[in-house]
Amino acid sequence: MTEPLVVRPYRLLCLFCSLGGELPEPLREPVAALRQAIQDCPDRPLALRCQAEDVYAYQHPGRDEDTPEGAEYNRKRDLDVLYCLDLPPGAILPARTLLYRVLAAVPTVKGICGYDAATAAWPGCERAASGCYEKGIQRGIEGLIPPRDAAECAREKQASVAEMEREKELRIRPHVIMCAVCNYGAADGAPEPLAADNIVEFIRIVRRNPRVPVKLVPGADWMICAPCPQRVPGLNACVNVAGSGGLSNEKRDLDLLQLLDLTYGATLPGRELLLRIFDRVPSTQPICRRDSPRLSVWWDGCGESNRGQGNPGYARGRALLLAELRPDQAAGLMRAPGNCHSSVPTDWRLQP
Numbered sequence: 001m002t003e004p005l006v007v008r009p010y011r012l013l014c015l016f017c018s019l020g021g022e023l024p025e026p027l028r029e030p031v032a033a034l035r036q037a038i039q040d041c042p043d044r045p046l047a048l049r050c051q052a053e054d055v056y057a058y059q060h061p062g063r064d065e066d067t068p069e070g071a072e073y074n075r076k077r078d079l080d081v082l083y084c085l086d087l088p089p090g091a092i093l094p095a096r097t098l099l100y101r102v103l104a105a106v107p108t109v110k111g112i113c114g115y116d117a118a119t120a121a122w123p124g125c126e127r128a129a130s131g132c133y134e135k136g137i138q139r140g141i142e143g144l145i146p147p148r149d150a151a152e153c154a155r156e157k158q159a160s161v162a163e164m165e166r167e168k169e170l171r172i173r174p175h176v177i178m179c180a181v182c183n184y185g186a187a188d189g190a191p192e193p194l195a196a197d198n199i200v201e202f203i204r205i206v207r208r209n210p211r212v213p214v215k216l217v218p219g220a221d222w223m224i225c226a227p228c229p230q231r232v233p234g235l236n237a238c239v240n241v242a243g244s245g246g247l248s249n250e251k252r253d254l255d256l257l258q259l260l261d262l263t264y265g266a267t268l269p270g271r272e273l274l275l276r277i278f279d280r281v282p283s284t285q286p287i288c289r290r291d292s293p294r295l296s297v298w299w300d301g302c303g304e305s306n307r308g309q310g311n312p313g314y315a316r317g318r319a320l321l322l323a324e325l326r327p328d329q330a331a332g333l334m335r336a337p338g339n340c341h342s343s344v345p346t347d348w349r350l351q352p
């Protein structure tokens with residue numbers, strides 16, 4: 001993996017400011033170089049180092065990249081940016097995640113780069129009131145990181161579905177099997193294929209051939225995720241949900257593997273795997289729920305929607321598929337009692 005690129009926090013804002021109009025020197029060239037480095041490798045790690053003292057002095061980068069408005073101004077501007085981003089000095093995150101975080105948390109540079117009451121000691125940046133930054137963030141993440149090519153995604157859809165249809169072996173990351181069940185249930189058992197992934201095809205093929213081998217694999221594996229605009233093929237990564245969706249998904253995968261008492265690489269017939277999941281995971285809550293705040297790298301919409309109850313689509317999909325795969329026991333399902341996040345309630349199991 002690429003070494004972290006050391007970046008002063010204020011330059012994250014300059015990146016968007018540069019989209020609204022050409023930056024003045026001395027910022028023009030270094031910010032253009034940073035922009036190019038991020039375009040070349042959008043998920044490269046950036047280390048946000050600034051002139052914080054006290055117990056954070058260890059990460060002090062020196063004053064070489066100060067702008068001319070004064071030492072204290074430079075120190076305060078970086079701390080203001082980190083405060084808005086809710087990050088400590090020295091934090092290292094993927095560039096894409098940081099840019100999304102700027103979009104979410106810094107709608108304007110007023111009060112950060114420039115002040116209503118500028119003084120001789122605190123003049124602020126001359127561009128702060130120009131509207132360039134505010135214009136730049138209107139372009140969103142695409143202003144700095146181009147989206148995945150739509151024609152390539154469409155080609156990948158065709159190729160990956162063709163591979164699945166061979167029924168030799170299906171590969172899927174563990175928790176996405178539950179997503180497929182959610183989707184199946186939400187459509188009341190009749191989902192239309194999706195452009196962005198192959199979860200509909202996954203359920204269709206397992207229903208058609210319950211003995212098809214299914215291998216549990218890590219990451220945004222090609223077979224199911226190939227056409228997704230949020231997949232980074234070179235990294236086998238998922239950059240859904242502000243760039244960090246893959247992290248929360250990885251925890252979901254591992255939480256599910258633990259409940260199933262399986263590990264990556266396990267290969268089971270499709271029917272057997274689905275029944276194992278349905279027996280041990282009666283609700284999405286233990287796997288999907290997230291109580292993290294919005295800026296957290298652990299936040300996502302599914303996690304938030306699972307706070308009160310599990311996904312009703314999963315409950316419906318599980319019931320429909322149980323009736324089909326194990327009709328003798330489907331009628332024996334008990335009602336769900338709890339909201340346990342970290343363990344499966346034992347009295348939720350199928351009756352023997």
Ligand code: SF4
Nearest residue numbers: 178179182288302311
């Ligand atoms: S609730 Fe969980 S299993 Fe269902 S779609 Fe969301 S992440 Fe996937």
Ligand code: SF4
Nearest residue numbers: 197220225228238240
């Ligand atoms: S890359 Fe991420 S968002 Fe896209 S289909 Fe795969 S898991 Fe879902």
